[in-house]
Amino acid sequence: MSSSPSLTFTDHGIYCAAGDFYIDPWRPVERALITHGHADHARSGHQRYLATNAALPVMRHRLGEINAQGMPYGEVVSIGDAQVSFHPAGHVPGSAQIRVEVAGEIWVASGDYKTEDDGLSEPFEPQSCHHFITESTFGLPVFRWQPQAQIAREINDWWVACAAAGKTAFLGAYALGKAQRLLTMLHADIGPILTHGAVEATNKVLRAQGIDLPDTVHATAEIDPKAYPGALVLAPPSALGSAWARKFGAQENAFASGWMQLRGVRRRRAGDRGFVISDHADWQGLLDTIRETGAENIYVTHGYTDIFTRYLVENGWKAQVVPTEFEGETLDTEGKE
Amino acid sequence: MKRFAALFNAIDQSTKTTVKVSALADYFAEAPDMDRMWTIALFSGRRPKRAVTTTKLREWAAEEARIPPWLFEESYPIVGDLAETIALVLPPNETSSDESLSHWINALRALASVEEEDRKAAVLQAWAQLGGTERFVFNKLITGGFRMGVSQKLMTRALSRATGKSEAELAHRLMGNWHPDDTTWDALIEAEDASADASRPYPFYLAYALEDGPDALGAPQDWRAEWKWDGIRGQLILRDGQHFVWSRGEELMTDRFPELARAVDFLPPGTVLDGELLVWHPQTESPASFNALQRRIGRKTVPKKLLAEAPVVLHAYDLLEWEGADMRETPFAERRAVLERACADLPAEAPVRLSPQLDFDSWEDLAEVRSVARDENAEGLMLKRADSPYLVGRKKGDWWKWKLDPLTIDAVMIYAQAGHGRRANLFTDFTFAVWNGNDLVPFTKAYSGLTDAEFREITKWVRKNTLQRFGPVRQVTPHHVFEIAFEGIQASPRHKSGVALRFPRMSRWRRDKPLQEANTLDDLNDMLRIYG
Numbered sequence: 001m002s003s004s005p006s007l008t009f010t011d012h013g014i015y016c017a018a019g020d021f022y023i024d025p026w027r028p029v030e031r032a033l034i035t036h037g038h039a040d041h042a043r044s045g046h047q048r049y050l051a052t053n054a055a056l057p058v059m060r061h062r063l064g065e066i067n068a069q070g071m072p073y074g075e076v077v078s079i080g081d082a083q084v085s086f087h088p089a090g091h092v093p094g095s096a097q098i099r100v101e102v103a104g105e106i107w108v109a110s111g112d113y114k115t116e117d118d119g120l121s122e123p124f125e126p127q128s129c130h131h132f133i134t135e136s137t138f139g140l141p142v143f144r145w146q147p148q149a150q151i152a153r154e155i156n157d158w159w160v161a162c163a164a165a166g167k168t169a170f171l172g173a174y175a176l177g178k179a180q181r182l183l184t185m186l187h188a189d190i191g192p193i194l195t196h197g198a199v200e201a202t203n204k205v206l207r208a209q210g211i212d213l214p215d216t217v218h219a220t221a222e223i224d225p226k227a228y229p230g231a232l233v234l235a236p237p238s239a240l241g242s243a244w245a246r247k248f249g250a251q252e253n254a255f256a257s258g259w260m261q262l263r264g265v266r267r268r269r270a271g272d273r274g275f276v277i278s279d280h281a282d283w284q285g286l287l288d289t290i291r292e293t294g295a296e297n298i299y300v301t302h303g304y305t306d307i308f309t310r311y312l313v314e315n316g317w318k319a320q321v322v323p324t325e326f327e328g329e330t331l332d333t334e335g336k337e
Numbered sequence: 338m339k340r341f342a343a344l345f346n347a348i349d350q351s352t353k354t355t356v357k358v359s360a361l362a363d364y365f366a367e368a369p370d371m372d373r374m375w376t377i378a379l380f381s382g383r384r385p386k387r388a389v390t391t392t393k394l395r396e397w398a399a400e401e402a403r404i405p406p407w408l409f410e411e412s413y414p415i416v417g418d419l420a421e422t423i424a425l426v427l428p429p430n431e432t433s434s435d436e437s438l439s440h441w442i443n444a445l446r447a448l449a450s451v452e453e454e455d456r457k458a459a460v461l462q463a464w465a466q467l468g469g470t471e472r473f474v475f476n477k478l479i480t481g482g483f484r485m486g487v488s489q490k491l492m493t494r495a496l497s498r499a500t501g502k503s504e505a506e507l508a509h510r511l512m513g514n515w516h517p518d519d520t521t522w523d524a525l526i527e528a529e530d531a532s533a534d535a536s537r538p539y540p541f542y543l544a545y546a547l548e549d550g551p552d553a554l555g556a557p558q559d560w561r562a563e564w565k566w567d568g569i570r571g572q573l574i575l576r577d578g579q580h581f582v583w584s585r586g587e588e589l590m591t592d593r594f595p596e597l598a599r600a601v602d603f604l605p606p607g608t609v610l611d612g613e614l615l616v617w618h619p620q621t622e623s624p625a626s627f628n629a630l631q632r633r634i635g636r637k638t639v640p641k642k643l644l645a646e647a648p649v650v651l652h653a654y655d656l657l658e659w660e661g662a663d664m665r666e667t668p669f670a671e672r673r674a675v676l677e678r679a680c681a682d683l684p685a686e687a688p689v690r691l692s693p694q695l696d697f698d699s700w701e702d703l704a705e706v707r708s709v710a711r712d713e714n715a716e717g718l719m720l721k722r723a724d725s726p727y728l729v730g731r732k733k734g735d736w737w738k739w740k741l742d743p744l745t746i747d748a749v750m751i752y753a754q755a756g757h758g759r760r761a762n763l764f765t766d767f768t769f770a771v772w773n774g775n776d777l778v779p780f781t782k783a784y785s786g787l788t789d790a791e792f793r794e795i796t797k798w799v800r801k802n803t804l805q806r807f808g809p810v811r812q813v814t815p816h817h818v819f820e821i822a823f824e825g826i827q828a829s830p831r832h833k834s835g836v837a838l839r840f841p842r843m844s845r846w847r848r849d850k851p852l853q854e855a856n857t858l859d860d861l862n863d864m865l866r867i868y869g
Contacts, residue, residue, distance in 0.1 A: 140408075140411075140412050140415060141402055141404050141408060141409075141412060141425075141426045142412050142415070142416055142422060142425035142426055143425075144425070144429075261425070262415075262416055262417070262421075262761065262762070263349070263416075263418065263421055263473075264416070264417045264418065264757075264760065264761035264762060265761070265762060267349070267486075268760075268763075268789075271352070272350060272351060272352070273350055304415075307408065307411045307412075310407075311405075311408060314405065
C-alpha cells in the first residue's frame with residue numbers, strides 16, 4: 001500500500017496522482033474521468049474525457065465537440081500507475097462507479113447511484129474496495145422508496161383519471177434518465193405519450209445507441225393539442241405551467257422526484273400530484289451498499305453529508321465529509337434528478 | 338381510517354378549492370355519522386385531548402426505526418412536521434386495519450387513563466397496522482394542528498352541498514360548545530331547532546384591510562367610522578340569566594374575564610354584543626396599551642391583584658341579538674341605534690361601554706381623525722357601511738379596517754432557521770439585530786413578509802453563509818438588511834435588547850442598504866419612549 005492516499009480531494013475535484021487524472025472535476029483539467037452525463041458531473045472545458053461507451057453519446061450531445069474516449073463496463077485500463085475500470089451505478093443509462101486501484105489499494109468513486117434495477121439503466125453492481133466515495137442525496141432515514149412497480153401503478157392510475165376527466169397529464173421529470181425511466185413505466189395503451197423538446201432530444205440520443213424506448217410524439221409548438229386526447233406529456237419541471245404547456249388546455253401537473261416524499265415540498269412544488277421516485281439510493285440503499293463494499297473508509301459527498309457521516313462514524317466506519325463545489329441535487333434543484 | 342385517509346389525500350393533492358369541496362362533500366354524504374362528526378370537529382379545531390406527549394412519541398419512533406434519537410431530531414426539521422417524520426422513519430406496516438376514524442380517535446382518548454407501558458403498546462400496535470397516509474393522520478390526531486388546506490369556511494361549503502342547508506345557517510350551528518360525544522349529526526346539523534344551546538355564539542363578521550384609502554368607497558355619508566381597537570375581539574352573550582364570552586377563534590373565555598359577569602345586572606337577557614375586550618381604567622380617557630391586556634391573556638383564573646391592575650371592559654360596537662331576536666339582517670345603522678339606546682344609561686361600573694362613532698364629513702376629515710389614532714391607543718379606523726347586514730366570516734365590501742401605517746426599523750439578519758410544513762426546507766424564520774456600538778444586538782424574530790421567490794433566494798444564501806450551527810438554528814454572516822414593520826413596542830426585561838415588538842414582519846429587503854447603516858439600539862429606545 002502506498003503511504004499517501006491514491007485519491008485526494010482538491011479544489012478541482014477528486015484527483016488521482018498515480019494516474020494524473022480527475023474524477024468528475026468541476027474546473028477544467030487535462031484528463032477527466034466522468035461517471036455520468038448529468039451537468040454537475042460532466043462539465044465542459046476538459047482536455048480529454050474518459051467515460052463508459054454508453055455515457056458518451058449523451059455527453060457529446062450536451063457538451064458538443066469533446067475529445068472523449070469510451071470504455072466498456074468492467075474492462076481495466078492502466079493510466080499511469082493506476083488501474084481504472086468503470087462499473088454500473090444504476091443511476092441513469094451509461095452511469096458508472098469508477099474503480100481505481102493503485103499498488104493494491106482500491107478506491108471506488110460511486111458518482112450518483114441507485115440500487116433498484118429500473119429496467120433501463122445497467123443495474124448497480126457493488127464493488128469491494130478499501131475506500132468508498134458515496135453520495136448522500138437522500139441520506140436520511142425518512143427516505144425509503146417503494147418498488148418501481150408500485151409507483152408505475154400510481155402514475156398510470158393518475159393518467160387514466162386525467163384522461164377520463166378530459167385533462168392532459170403533465171409529468172415533470174429531469175430530461176436525462178428520469179424521463180426515460182418513466183417512459184418505460186407508462187402503459188402506452190392509455191393514450192399517446194408526448195414529449196417536450198428537451199426530453200425528446202435525449203430520447204433520440206438514447207434510441208440511436210440502441211436503447212429501446214416506447215414511441216413518443218415530440219410536442220412542438222406547431223402540433224395541435226386537440227389531436228391527442230388523453231395524452232400524457234413528459235417535460236422538464238421548468239416547462240410545467242409555461243405558455244407552451246398552457247396550449248394543452250385543461251391539465252393536471254405532477255412531479256416525479258424523490259423529494260416528493262416530503263409533504264411540505266410536495267405542497268410547495270408539486271402542482272396536483274407528486275410521485276416519489278428517485279434515481280438515487282434511499283437510506284437503506286446507501287447503508288446496504290456501504291456494507292457490501294466492505295470498505296472501512298467512507299467519504300461522503302452531495303446531500304446530507306454531516307448527518308450521514310455522523311451516523312456512519314457512530315456505527316464504526318471511518319467516515320468523513322468531502323466538500324464539493326456543487327451541492328448536487330438538493331431541494332434548491334429538486335426538479336432535476 | 339381508510340376513507341378519511343383517502344379524503345385527506347384528495348384534499349392534500351389538490352390546490353383547487355372546487356376539488357377539495359367536492360371531495361369533502363362526497364365524504365359528508367357517505368361517511369358514518371360518528372366519522373363525519375369527528376371530521377367536522379377536527380376541521381373546526383376540536384381535536385381530541387393529547388394522550389401522549391410528543392417527547393414520548395419521538396422516543397418510541399426512533400426506537401422502532403432503530404435509529405439514534407439525535408438522527409430523528411436531525412430529520413425532523415428537514416421534514417418540517419413531527420407527525421410526518423414519525424410516519425416516514427417507522428418501518429413499513431406489517432398488517433392493515435379496516436377500523437374507522439372514530440375508532441382510532443376513541444382508542445387514542447382511552448390512552449389518557451392507562452399506564453405508560455400500555456400507552457406505548459397501543460401506539461406501537463397502531464403504527465404496525467397503519468401505513469402511509471393513515472399512519473400520518475393517526476400521528477396528526479395525537480400531535481394536533483390539523484391543518485390541511487381546508488378552512489372552516491370550505492368545510493361549511495362542503496357541508497352545505499352535502500345537506501342542502503345554507504352556509505350561514507351551518508356556520509351558526511357549528512359555533513360554540515359542542516362535542517361529538519354530546520351531540521349527534523341529526524341534532525347538530527339536521528334538527529329543525531338549532532338554538533337549544535344558550536351559549537351558542539354567532540359567527541363573527543371579519544373586515545378586510547383597506548390598502549389604498551377610502552376614496553373608492555363612494556360617498557362618506559354612506560359610511561360609519563369607529564376606532565379600530567388593539568384588543569381582543571369578543572362576543573358577549575346574555576341569555577337565561579347566564580353570560581358567555583367567546584373569542585373570535587371560538588374559544589369560550591367566560592372564566593378569564595370574570596368582571597364581565599356583572600353585565601347581566603345592566604343589560605336584559607336575550608342580548609348578544611360584538612365588541613373589543615380592552616384593559617381600561619375607570620378614570621382614564623383611553624384604553625391601556627395591548628401590553629396590559631397581554632397579562633390577562635392565557636390566564637384561566639385571574640388573581641384579585643391583577644383584576645384590579647388590569648380591569649377589562651367590553652367596548653361594544655355591534656348588536657347581534659336583542660330581546661332574543663337575531664338582529665343580523667337589520668342594517669348596521671339601525672342596529673347601532675338600538676345598541677346606543679341599550680348602552681345609554683350604563684353606569685361607570687358596568688363592564689360594557691359603547692365604542693364611540695367618529696364624526697366626519699369627508700374622507701379628508703376622516704384621514705385627520707385616523708392620524709391621531711395612536712394617541713387613543715387605537716390601531717386605526719374601522720369603516721362600516723350604514724346599510725350593511727352582519728355577515729358571516731370575511732367578506733369584502735361592507736366592513737373595512739383602515740389601519741395606521743406600521744412602525745419600521747432597518748435591521749440586520751443574524752440567525753436563520755427553517756420553517757415548518759409548506760415552508761420546511763426553506764429558511765423562513767429569522768432573528769434580526771440592531772447596532773449597539775460595534776455589536777449587533779438581537780431584538781426580534783420575523784417569519785413573514787417575503788415572497789416565495791425571496792425565501793428561496795435567501796435560503797440559498799444562508800446555506801452558503803452559515804458561520805455556526807446551534808441545532809436547527811444557523812448563525813449567518815451579518816450582511817443583509819431588512820426593514821422590519823411592527824405595530825407596537827414595549828419594554829421587556831426578558832429580551833437582551835430590552836424591547837419586544839408586536840407583529841413584527843419583514844416589510845422590505847433593503848438590498849440598497851449597507852450593513853453599517855442599519856438602525857441602532859438608541860433608535861429603538863427612542864421609539865420605545867414615544868410609542869411604548
